[in-house]
Amino acid sequence: MHNAVSQSRRAFLSRTGQVTTAAALAGLTGGIGREAAAADCASEADVTAITENHYLLTDVRLEDGFERDGDIVTGTRTSLNTLEIKDGKIAALHAAGPTLPAGVPVYQANGQLALPKMRDMHIHLDKTFYGGPWKAPLPRQGKTIMDMIALEEKLLPQLLPTSEQRAEGLIALIQSKGSTVARSHCNIDPVSGLKSLEHLKLALEKHKDSFDCEIVAFPQHGLLHSKVDGLMREAMQMGAAYVGGLDPTNVDSAMEKSLDAMFQIAIDSGKGVDIHLHETSPAGVAAINYMIDTVEKNPALKDKVTISHAFALTTLSPEALDETAARLAANGMTIASTVPIGGLMMPLPQLSKAGVFVMTGTDSVIDHWSPFGSGDMLEKAYLYAQLYRGSDEYHLSRSLAISTGGILPLDADGKRAWPKAGDEAGFTLASASCSAEAVARVSPRSATFHKGRLVYGGVAKASS
Template identity: 55%
Template sequence: MEENKISRKKFLGLGAAATGAALFSGIGANAMTNVMSSENKGGDLKEYILINVRLEDGFEYNEKNEVVATKTALYNIHIANGKIKSITSGKPALKIKTVDAKGLLMLPGLRDMHIHIDKTYYGSGTWNAAPRKGYTVKDMITLEQTLIPKLLPDSQHKAEEAIKLMQSQGSYFARCQCNIDPVSGLKSLEHLQAALEKNKDSFGWEIVAFPQHGILYSKSEPLLREAATMGIDFIGGLDPTNVDGNMEKSLDVMFQIALDNNKGVDIHLHESIPSGKAAIEYMIKKTEENKQLQGKTYISHGFALARMDPKDLEKIAEQMGNLGIGVVSGIPIGKTVMPIPTLKKYGVKLMTGTDSIVDHWQPFGSCDMLEKAKLCAQLYGWTDEYNLSRSLHIATKDEILPLNDAGTRVWPAVDNEANFILVKASCSAEAVARLPKREGVFYKGKMIAGELS
């Protein structure tokens, strides 16, 4: 097997005549994607074995049957055509190229499921932390009407830079919220789609056509209907009472556009109680009436859930879980602590995202979904091995974890897409608590960020 074993440098540098020695500098990850995705550069790495990969095997328990540690072992992962073909231990039997992971822990790839990369200062070299205290959503709409024309000219470039940032933090997929408004028309969408298309071999996505200035407030229904025919995945909405001024009419328009075009729904709902609660109850009613919407309806933010009477919350969470209505939360801190444990109790689909990166809404946003898992653990007191390991669910596809609640390994598995990260950690609990560097980030078997040394 020694003749088939290659170093990281050789792995990245196959076909050096075409790619050059620069593969081993800061552009290594992008170059590796090209090598692995092109059969004409002498380095077809659509099939290889990642050896010495650390996987979780189960939990260790004390005499009280409490989880006190996580058992791991080293394995070989055979990857071909973007999928995991086998998981073995010992010396690899296949005579194909190998790449040494050197004991790094493999965790599921991360997903940033609520992010605005169509309107950001990130990637432009511009810093902005303008006063926002006291601004309402309508105030921000007024501000955007003057800012969007200034942001549009290089919005594609900035979106591309934001994608690189997400990749570097371990995200291989994003649900992108995109402004559909009278100021930008469909330009924001066109620029975003161009940026995503440019990264189609190294990144996955969904797009929400988001009426940031209100469906009714800015008369954006015709634009939304046009956007629905342009390859988007979800129809959005915004505060149907506080912005649009007519909760039922606003939600009816949003849902009808989704139904007419076979799209999902993902609404920005910042409203507290009582209007936010009324909107959620109406969304439950509409989703129950339209089976097509079940499993395809999401509430982003949903701050009203954090302010509800516990009995009302339990009832609503149960209904949402039964209908497949999900919640996408940025895990806010401060007075609005989202009831993630209660939502999880009733099987509500839970996801998280960056929201904004250095823009006129807020100057934060690291694009680190592992950090979001850590924030969950801190907010809800998940400080032990078991609960730290569970907190990772907020950041992965379908809330998948390496070990299920009983401690049986369920990921990775044969035929899974090879979307994963490699980190220097003994287990997922430590990774959540310590936020190690993403040493390797893989999308369909291709290394899209990081360096294996």
Template identity: 50%
Template sequence: MEQKNNELSRRSFIGKASKIGGASAVLGMSGAMGLFMEDDREHVEAKQIDKQKHQKSPKKGDTYMLLNVRLESGYEYENGNVVATRSTIRNLEIKKGIISKILDTKEAYRRDIDCYDVQGMLLLPGFKDMHIHLDKTFYGGPWRGAVHRKNIFDIIEVEKKLLLELLPTAQERAEKLIELIMSFGSTYVRSHCNIDPTVGLRNLEKLKKALANYSDKISHEIVAFPQHGLLLSNSESLLREAMQLGATHVGGLDPTLVDGNMEKSLQTMVQIAVDNNAGIDIHLHEGGETGLKAVNRLADLTEEAGLQGKVTISHAFSLASLSPD
């Protein structure tokens, strides 16, 4: 019964986030500020605000006030254990996306700038969606069921046809997906983007346009992702072009299974990152010993190249094969 109640509580939380319609998006939050949730236990009466100063969404660089914001301020303890958080209502002054002042509600605040009364909603950090493929999705179009593929090479061949089919609506569908994740509180996204001989840089062009249309609501990173294999599809030059066009991370794919040469594949990926002062985010599906060798070698190359803190391994199924030691 306790587990069921917990599940209902989580559903209630997520449901409220959706109903708000993405308060973080509406208010143009990014970085440290994100989803607002209404506190069920206490209602704070909204103050009257000059409606002429109200606008739908602050823009980047704006200075504005958030009034009657609920902030967590401490903890409640029982027998030495934290059982709840305390909260308090404050007014916040925001300058260029940064909280510049936290004021008691009785303190004077600037009334010559735009003010937004959030009526006691809780201020939380915005969620970050750190692995998504905004450039290739069926979302926003007619329903299409999943089809079983035998292996990754089968997937690559099917995708060569699908990418061209999806290209005309790639920007529109990316924008619908951006709106969806924002509605659940995400204010930051890292999107992988196909870079391959089939579509060249066209998916990147579409994705950049989609993200630009939401630049005042969501921050982003873009991974130049050689889905068809960095070496297998001979995509090094395309990846280098993508980095010059605004990609922030170099991607990679199964260096042994797909590219057939772990050392050359990883060396090429790391070299592109070093040359462009960029990060890395590799898709590593390889399991067992093959995958672990890739993880260890990439760790060595990361240290050699001075890329500590800038390298991500996505999926990393091989980690399940590690011994407890």
């Protein structure tokens, strides 16, 4: 009976999640998302660019603590504060009332809630339909991953000529949602060679002052299958921070050989690893165990390996999951999950409880794999809260962590943990009374700041 209820609830969430994402994407295709949103913000704000290195942002809503009824958290206390921002950092926090520093430009947040900057830690900026006319993916029923790879081989030559511009469009989209940090997987394959990487690097260079991004060299067509070991090594020399991989059994048909080749590139280049592992068969579990074994034997890989998706973890018994999670945590191995809805229920809370760092990302944004990506990390927190029953004030506020790299305004005891003087001035302003409301309602964001720079939206200029 419990399983039937659980399956029914997941099916419902699958439907409602798709509706929410579709609504979030309304009007965003064709590359108009940022422009339309910015126009809305501009109608309510005077300033869409701040040129000063030292300024004050007043009327910023910050969380002060939890309201309680006994041991139950019933609400969140907030107050209006002024952030003094200088040289990309929060130089000081000023409570409302006291005299502010003289001679410093003043801007107003108009009571908007400050949330820590969002981090999109699994996205493919290099290949997307975003920015062009609407195009739904072809039917996936009955298609294998090898079928999808064959399709992509035909699509890549069509996408490459505009991939730099479309990457810039995706950067603008996720900035509008509050994300200014990302990890982008970038195709390294026989069709595009190193061109996708070259185009992505050009796009990122144009936004180097407003957006931080790590690149994963991703052998989308299989490291062994497509024979790209040499290209992968060139990609690492071009600045990729992580060696990618893909389903070593289903795609490369040689789990140990494929993983060994991936890890060898990482060891030789001194870089990290971030592998796509979709396999849910026993081979997927074997791959996870083999990767943990490899890290244990190679201390240079500790704290440098991410397993993206890791769906095989859903197949483990509670005892096996506990053992695997403990080993992942002991070796500093992270999990990047898109918080999937539907049939697979990733054990994300169990992993976090065991000390495994769990992060989330967009993955696809309107491409030949999926049309549902909105680029919104706050939406991922919303899905996380629904899937793992975080409907109360306390757990809603905790769900935000998956979107911010673990940074939360309040710690577990309700004491302010962020922002503090000396922190980087990276945050987003949301139309919400507290982070719990922001998560539950996926509240609109009006401005995004990165290292003190206003990179999306607008704020009001204080009258002199």
